[in-house]
Amino acid sequence: MRNLFLFLSRNYIFILFILLEAVCFFLIAQNNSYQNAATLNSTNKVVASVYSTISSVTDYLNLVENNKRLAEENAHLRTLLPASYFDTTVVRNHKVDTIHNLEYSYIEAKIINNSTNRRNNYMTLNKGSDAGIAPEMGVITGHGIIGIIKNVSAHYSTVTSFLHTQSKVSVRFKNNNYNGSMVWDSDNSPTEATVIDIPRHVPFKVGDTLVTTTFSPYYPEGIMVGTVKSFDIDAGSNSYRIILKLSTSFNDVSYVYVVNNLLKNERKQLEEKQKDAARGN
Amino acid sequence: MLPEVIKSVLRFFLLILLQVVLLNKIRFAGYINPFVYPLFLLLLPVRIPKTLLLILAFITGISVDIFSDTLGMHAAASVFLGFMRPYIIKLLAPRDGYDSDAVISLKQMGILWMVYYLFISIFLHHLFLFYTEVFRFNDFGATFLRVCLSTITSVVIIFIILLLFDKTKVQR
Numbered sequence: 001m002r003n004l005f006l007f008l009s010r011n012y013i014f015i016l017f018i019l020l021e022a023v024c025f026f027l028i029a030q031n032n033s034y035q036n037a038a039t040l041n042s043t044n045k046v047v048a049s050v051y052s053t054i055s056s057v058t059d060y061l062n063l064v065e066n067n068k069r070l071a072e073e074n075a076h077l078r079t080l081l082p083a084s085y086f087d088t089t090v091v092r093n094h095k096v097d098t099i100h101n102l103e104y105s106y107i108e109a110k111i112i113n114n115s116t117n118r119r120n121n122y123m124t125l126n127k128g129s130d131a132g133i134a135p136e137m138g139v140i141t142g143h144g145i146i147g148i149i150k151n152v153s154a155h156y157s158t159v160t161s162f163l164h165t166q167s168k169v170s171v172r173f174k175n176n177n178y179n180g181s182m183v184w185d186s187d188n189s190p191t192e193a194t195v196i197d198i199p200r201h202v203p204f205k206v207g208d209t210l211v212t213t214t215f216s217p218y219y220p221e222g223i224m225v226g227t228v229k230s231f232d233i234d235a236g237s238n239s240y241r242i243i244l245k246l247s248t249s250f251n252d253v254s255y256v257y258v259v260n261n262l263l264k265n266e267r268k269q270l271e272e273k274q275k276d277a278a279r280g281n
Numbered sequence: 282m283l284p285e286v287i288k289s290v291l292r293f294f295l296l297i298l299l300q301v302v303l304l305n306k307i308r309f310a311g312y313i314n315p316f317v318y319p320l321f322l323l324l325l326p327v328r329i330p331k332t333l334l335l336i337l338a339f340i341t342g343i344s345v346d347i348f349s350d351t352l353g354m355h356a357a358a359s360v361f362l363g364f365m366r367p368y369i370i371k372l373l374a375p376r377d378g379y380d381s382d383a384v385i386s387l388k389q390m391g392i393l394w395m396v397y398y399l400f401i402s403i404f405l406h407h408l409f410l411f412y413t414e415v416f417r418f419n420d421f422g423a424t425f426l427r428v429c430l431s432t433i434t435s436v437v438i439i440f441i442i443l444l445l446f447d448k449t450k451v452q453r
Binding site for chain 1: 301302305306308313314331332335336338339342346347348349350351352353354356357360361363364413414415420423
């Protein structure tokens with residue numbers, strides 16, 4: 001016993017060091033586990049209000065670029081309005097549409113904190129559960145995908161950016177139906193991504209567009225994710241490794257849309273049931 | 282002149298503010314992010330008790346963490362730096378040792394000493410930080426390159442800060 005105390009008193013600096021490091025790694029592990037709401041993050045009221053202030057200043061710097069982008073998007077949306085189509089039918093039946101259910105609704109939000117320089121990147125949005133945002137909703141812009149909502153407080157929410165080691169998004173070519181998985185590899189820069197699992201018989205060329213598929217419950221189908229930049233086949237492998245140029249520029253996005261998939265829970269429950277049944281057999 | 286304690290407290294807030302508000306938004310060449318907040322730990326007096334140094338390191342790291350959503354990472358790296366600092370100072374000791382009330386500044390220690398001190402300390406800090414962040418040794422080379430480039434950037438910025446605030450004439 002005496003020896004133990006002697007040992008402790010002689011090495012207490014080292015023991016304190018190990019203790020503090022243990023606390024740190026406990027915090028890291030807790031904060032990294034998916035969906036585990038940590039209390040000390042940028043949804044915290046004090047921190048978020050600091051970021052709101054900073055963001056309200058930096059907004060002015062991006063005003064020109066954002067106006068241009070919004071105008072472009074407005075123009076694009078305007079072309080989709082029924083009023084901008086020429087009506088070729090003569091007789092029209094007006095009916096209450098019971099065949100089409102609304103599947104996605106969108107919530108507009110603004111990024112008030114954003115990182116792209118780490119291996120695991122997160123963002124903070126200026127809207128939270130009060131605006132109807134909930135964890136696991138997808139986040140997109142007019143130009144591509146952004147990520148998935150992670151934590152939500154009353155007025156703020158955090159997003160797991162696509163620029164994250166564990167990101168995996170199902171994508172397909174726009175002009176055919178072959179699909180693969182898009183990941184953010186360790187040698188990808190913040191403007192690139194890697195698409196794997198595209199079989200080698202699939203015809204495509206540099207510059208082809210890839211879009212999201214219906215496999216993902218987070219994003220609507222057909223959202224552009226990027227264009228093919230280069231590709232190769234690993235020796236002994238049966239599939240392409242495609243380097244993609246992301247259509248979202250993660251460094252300067254500021255306005256985003258949060259996607260609310262109204263039928264997600266129904267789909268999830270059904271798929272869970274299927275999984276349980278498979279496990280039972 | 283202000284007493285050393287008040288100076289340290291001021292330095293703490295200024296450096297964390299600088300880090301969070303300005304430097305966390307800077308990305309040289311896309312992904313090089315300079316970190317200057319370790320300077321607070323590096324400028325504490327030479328004879329500060331090791332226990333206090335470790336606890337201050339933890340507080341500094343956690344403060345930066347809360348603002349950058351990386352809970353634990355900067356704290357871990359700072360505590361590591363706090364633990365290593367006495368050894369680094371011992372390694373760089375002049376032949377006749379330090380004065381009992383020695384403070385670390387460009388004026389007292391000289392440029393060469395400061396360059397060695399900053400490079401060793403910041404390198405160790407960044408090494409620990411970046412490998413904690415990646416948490417695997419798969420892309421060892423890529424991470425190591427980031428460590429080296431970030432160390433150089435951080436040291437240059439820290440040196441500029443030191444030159445700006447250490448107004449008294451520098452000895453050689």
